[in-house]
Amino acid sequence: MSFPEQQQQPPGETEAMEPRPDHGEESYRGSGKLTGKIALITGADSGIGKAVAIAYAREGADVAISYLSEDEDAEDTAKWVREAGRKALLLRGDVSDPAHCREIVRRTVEELGGIDVLVSNAAFQMNHESLEEIPDDEWDHTIATNLSAFFHLAKASVPHMKPGASIIGSSSVNSDMPSPTLLPYAATKAAIANMTASLAQLLGEKGIRANSVAPGPIWTPLIPSTMPEEKVSQFGSDTPLGRAGQPAELAPVYVLLAGDDGSYISGARVAVTGGRPIL
Template sequence: MNTTEKQSHQPGKQHLMDSKPTTIRGNYKGSEKLKGKVALITGGDSGIGKSAAVHFAREGADVAIVYLDEDTDAKDTELAINGEGRDCILIKGDVRNIKFCKEAVQKTIEKFGKLNIVVNNAAIQFSEENLEDISMEHLHTTFETNIYSFFYITQAAIEYLDKGDVIINTTSVTAYRGSEHLIDYSSTKGAIVSFTRSLSALLAKKDIRVNAVAPGPIWTPLIPATFDEAHLKGFGKDVPMGRPGQPSEVGPAYVYLASEDSSYMTGQVLHINGGEIIGG
């Protein structure tokens, strides 16, 4: 990684990164696993969300991308989806706003006429050395972005989901092992695990599956937007595989959870973390 990549704006912009994350492997071959499906992905403009979006497109899905203000990244993602021969709609706004979340779902329905895959992925984090340094502003922003929005989007989408449709939530390895510098962020990610398990039980009778992905250290724009240069230099090197992962190594997990390949899985979490042994 280029250790001079520190960014000052959350949740980070991919087009400004010197060491660009890889979105999809060149040898990844789609096999129409999601043909005819429509997906909505929050935080889909870059990083893991973008990887999920482009993988979905290669598998035959049309995609609605919800993003905050990263216009260049969002446009790049739209072009990548179009390059896969699929349609894309960009929906700009703040997922902390319940009205916007309802509008995002409605715009997806208006554009595509249906919704089959909901990916709650948008997230933000602020690193602090001490508990007392966590400001109320950052605390509320973190919870409102990372878990409230999951409720808002899912509540708005649920009436359009039917048998065989899916919800995929992005949690984190920090939900299981914690993080002394990201206490509020880790707390929201733990809440996402409980949200996933509880919602899966509620929706199982409707044959709507709810699962999650818990990434470890993945090289996304959120990282240089969070940490100082010293942390960036060693980012991801403490896992057994000795390196950070790429979004391209996480995206296929979302395909698996979105497709019939995982038809007998609900309420579960996939751990893509470079070898950390995590309970749960």
């Protein structure tokens, strides 16, 4: 499967993508697996975060939707959450700022009544063909957005979490099969997997589980906004399944890790890669 050549300015918008990603808007059916839970999801305006927000709402959770600046996409996510009969809290701002991470946890607890599930999913990447062309400030920004935010969010969330709560980090197949042209991004994704394994051990005595999900190539706005057109057109075609995944295909794993069905799953890294191995 190939995509039309296309590019956007980062962070990218869903409506400008061809074809439009599938977030499960018409397909996901809930069955009460997260009834009464409160979830904070970063990067929930589009891509995997949007699909997870829709699924969580249809499973019975209220959802805090953290996003950078993509107001139209975020409002659309909120619409689907509310149509599922759940509360949606929109939280605009940059998670690379530690103070903002603490603020969105505070608002989630204050306005929705607590926090049972934290999904640290927001990410930045940029494609570079050589080490020399990676700007120093881009390295720092990638670390701050992808990795440090996870630390600040988890640290702020844990005091409000009760036994049975769940922390989920979005890692990547790049965590142990790093693309050389995504060096800063790949390094953060390996660190997220490692940090999640540490959290599982630190927080087990509190009854809080921590896991990471390692997606392969998934069709989100991050792709046309950070990759050259020729790479976009062939995105995902080199997987054993021969195609990129859709955000909706990730949602069931995030539901499993958030709910009681995953009550003994902690310290895991779940691969959703279209056949690319994670060992």
